[in-house]
Amino acid sequence: GENVEQHPSTLSVQEGDSAVIKCTYSDSASNYFPWYKQELGKRPQLIIDIRSNVGEKKDQRIAVTLNKTAKHFSLHITETQPEDSAVYFCAANHFGNEKLTFGTGTRLTIIP
C-alpha cells in the first residue's frame, strides 16, 4: 500500500517568513495530493491540492509543488501570519479512490 512520509514534524517560523513542509510517497500510481490544515479538535480543512498532471499550483500565499519522478511534493506558505499556526497534513491517493493515506503531520508555529 501507499506510505507517506512528512517532514519536519515541528516547524517554527517568524511571522512574515516562509514555511516549507515536504512529503514523499511510495506508490507511483498515486496521482492526487491534497494538503490539510487541522486545528486542535477540529476536522481537517483542505487548503490546496495538486494532481499529477501538473508540477505546481498556487493559491495566494499557498503553493504546492510536485516532483513525480522523485515522488515528493511540498507545501509552501509565504508571508506567514499567526493564524497559519496549526497542524498540517499531506496525503496521497489514486484519483477516483477516496481512500487517503496521510503523512504524519507538521505542527507549524508562527512566532509573532
Place this chain on the structure above:
Amino acid sequence: GAVVSQHPSRVICKSGTSVKIECRSLDFQATTMFWYRQFPKQSLMLMATSNEGSKATYEQGVEKDKFLINHASLTLSTLTVTSAHPEDSSFYICSADQGNTIYFGEGSWLTVV
C-alpha cells in the same frame, strides 16, 4: 460545498459499553464513506471503508467485531465501538467524496472511562 456531519461531537462512556457515532452526508449521496481514527498528536489513520448496502472493508489490524460499521442508506454510515476500553479513547472522523473532493465530518471525541 458539500457537507458531512457527525454526531455526537463528544461522548463519554463507561468501559465495557458500546457507543455509536453517526456520519451523514447532508446534501449528497455517498455510496462510500471512510472512517479514520486520530490519537492525540498523531495523524489520521484509516480504519475502514463503509460501503452502502454491503460489508465494510477494514484496514489491517482493525478488529471488525469491535468496530461495527453499518451503511444502511446513501446518506448515513454508523460506527459502533463495542465493549469500549480506555485505549479506544480517540478522535473518530469520517469522510465522503463528492465531485472528486473529499469532505470530512466534524469529528467525534470519544472518552472511555
